Amino acid sequence: MSEKTIEMTCVVCPIGCNLKVTMDGNGKFLSVTGNKCLKGAIYAKEEVTEPKRILPTNIKVVGGELPLVSVRTEKPIPKKLLFEAMEVIRTFKVKAPVKRGQILIKNLLGTGVNVIATRTVKMDKGT
Amino acid sequence: MKRLEYDVVILGGGAAGMGAIRGALSQNASVLLVEREASTGGVLNQCIHNGFGVRVFKKELTGPEYHEMYLEKLKGFDAMYEATVLDIDSESRLLKVISASGIYKIRYGALVLATGARERPFEALRVPGSRPSGIFTAGLAQHFVNLENRLPGRKAIVIGSGDIGLIMARRLTLEGVEVEGVYEIMPYQGGLTRNVVQCLKDFNIPLHLSTSVVKVHGKERLEGVTVAKFIDGNPVSGTERFIGCDTLIASVGLIPENDLVDKEIEISSSGGAVVDDLMRTSVDNIFAAGNNVCIHDLVDFVTVEGEGAGQNAARVAKKEKMPKRVGIFKKGKGIRVISIHYTTATIPFKMYVRVDHPMDMAILRINDTNLKTVLNAKPSEMIEFTLDPTKYNLKGEIELSAVEAKR
Numbered sequence: 001m002s003e004k005t006i007e008m009t010c011v012v013c014p015i016g017c018n019l020k021v022t023m024d025g026n027g028k029f030l031s032v033t034g035n036k037c038l039k040g041a042i043y044a045k046e047e048v049t050e051p052k053r054i055l056p057t058n059i060k061v062v063g064g065e066l067p068l069v070s071v072r073t074e075k076p077i078p079k080k081l082l083f084e085a086m087e088v089i090r091t092f093k094v095k096a097p098v099k100r101g102q103i104l105i106k107n108l109l110g111t112g113v114n115v116i117a118t119r120t121v122k123m124d125k126g127t
Numbered sequence: 128m129k130r131l132e133y134d135v136v137i138l139g140g141g142a143a144g145m146g147a148i149r150g151a152l153s154q155n156a157s158v159l160l161v162e163r164e165a166s167t168g169g170v171l172n173q174c175i176h177n178g179f180g181v182r183v184f185k186k187e188l189t190g191p192e193y194h195e196m197y198l199e200k201l202k203g204f205d206a207m208y209e210a211t212v213l214d215i216d217s218e219s220r221l222l223k224v225i226s227a228s229g230i231y232k233i234r235y236g237a238l239v240l241a242t243g244a245r246e247r248p249f250e251a252l253r254v255p256g257s258r259p260s261g262i263f264t265a266g267l268a269q270h271f272v273n274l275e276n277r278l279p280g281r282k283a284i285v286i287g288s289g290d291i292g293l294i295m296a297r298r299l300t301l302e303g304v305e306v307e308g309v310y311e312i313m314p315y316q317g318g319l320t321r322n323v324v325q326c327l328k329d330f331n332i333p334l335h336l337s338t339s340v341v342k343v344h345g346k347e348r349l350e351g352v353t354v355a356k357f358i359d360g361n362p363v364s365g366t367e368r369f370i371g372c373d374t375l376i377a378s379v380g381l382i383p384e385n386d387l388v389d390k391e392i393e394i395s396s397s398g399g400a401v402v403d404d405l406m407r408t409s410v411d412n413i414f415a416a417g418n419n420v421c422i423h424d425l426v427d428f429v430t431v432e433g434e435g436a437g438q439n440a441a442r443v444a445k446k447e448k449m450p451k452r453v454g455i456f457k458k459g460k461g462i463r464v465i466s467i468h469y470t471t472a473t474i475p476f477k478m479y480v481r482v483d484h485p486m487d488m489a490i491l492r493i494n495d496t497n498l499k500t501v502l503n504a505k506p507s508e509m510i511e512f513t514l515d516p517t518k519y520n521l522k523g524e525i526e527l528s529a530v531e532a533k534r
Contacts, residue, residue, distance in 0.1 A: 059174065
């Protein structure tokens with residue numbers, strides 16, 4: 001079967017390289033051009049096999065100076081799990097104080113990926 | 128009135144202001160930050176998505192991570208939070224600042240403006256119809272969702288395809304809001320391609336180009352909008368259709384924030400502070416950096432600009448003799464925005480430009496010399512290059528242009 005080439009924009013960083021990905025007739029990844037770094041090559045391969053994304057969102061905080069702490073998955077998770085992941089993350093609450101980098105949810109949906117805090121939330125001065 | 132004195136005073140503690148603090152501290156200057164909010168970080172605090180730090184930290188971070196990690200580098204500056212500047216007197220180098228603790232008169236050696244930008248409101252589009260609740264700028268909606276734990280509504284449309292609008296289309300979708308579509312009056316997108324891919328295509332949110340709102344419906348709360356096709360900025364009659372929605376998110380541009388200083392310093396036609404390669408404005412002891420100079424794509428660029436402004440402000444405060452401007456940049460064919468307007472031709476510096484329309488391949492030129500070739504050049508994606516006075520003649524009138532070429 002013949003090879004096919006698809007064009008895509010790399011989303012690893014805001015530079016947004018224009019990638020050309022070549023696959024064989026079965027859709028198996030063969031090669032990529034246009035990437036400025038190795039991460040782009042890994043992204044291209046993943047994008048045609050199992051696309052993954054970092055999921056940034058929030059978790060409720062109890063007793064904090066803010067009602068929410070921003071969080072993200074430590075690593076990209078399969079794109080098809082994003083909504084399911086949101087459903088799970090929504091059920092969590094954490095107690096202040098929260099430190100940046102603190103693991104708030106372990107092994108999200110069995111992906112082996114943790115959800116970490118992306119900021120510090122101190123305890124509410126009033127409590 | 129309380130009196131204070133500092134070498135460098137920085138207005139605004141977002142990415143540019145924090146960069147300026149670092150730059151000024153590196154020159155052993157005494158530094159005061161004047162900030163409107165209760166903390167540093169500016170818009171980074173509500174930008175909980177990833178995509179920051181690729182240049183400055185060599186890894187991809189979210190906005191809050193970028194803010195905290197950069198703040199950890201800053202030791203030994205004073206700050207006034209929840210404070211606002213009432214007046215700047217550049218001749219006697221005096222600032223009047225008010226905060227909950229009183230009114231202050233502050234003498235500065237040099238000033239750095241790092242006031243960022245504000246959002247162009249939906250009102251600026253002058254769309255006919257009613258003005259019910261449910262109309263938000265993208266950044267305001269972002270503040271509600273990401274910092275206050277509130278949703279703006281249940282079914283939304285996004286007007287304008289700027290980056291914050293695209294990011295909010297994804298964010299609202301993930302939070303269970305139905306995002307009907309993104310409508311862009313221009314025939315091309317307003318934000319980064321990366322965001323069209325990961326915010327819209329990933330979630331099957333349609334992007335309607337050459338389409339925008341012609342009427343707003345609803346009395347108390349938004350009930351819907353009428354959209355139509357647009358050609359050259361004008362609606363095409365017969366193409367109108369109604370979309371029911373309770374929320375309209377406007378992402379229709381950013382305006383450099385210079386209201387405080389537009390009588391003091393030279394302002395460009397796009398509303399930015401006009402600066403030279405030292406990030407110095409038309410007043411010798413006032414510097415500027417970040418989105419109040421021109422709207423940037425990457426926070427990393429803003430940080431670097433701020434660092435330069437802070438360093439040079441400290442040198443001025445310490446009475447160092449600074450070079451004079453010897454060159455002036457002109458926007459030539461194909462260029463809409465330039466970040467730097469003058470040069471001292473003493474140091475290599477970063478210039479950022481935007482092309483004025485999408486080009487399959489753009490050849491950037493400085494006078495008659497080719498600088499750089501860019502594939503898929505778009506107005507939404509800033510082009511960055513270094514101008515080195517030992518390589519190019521940066522004296523007199525210098526024209527920057529972009530010529531479209533075939534691949």
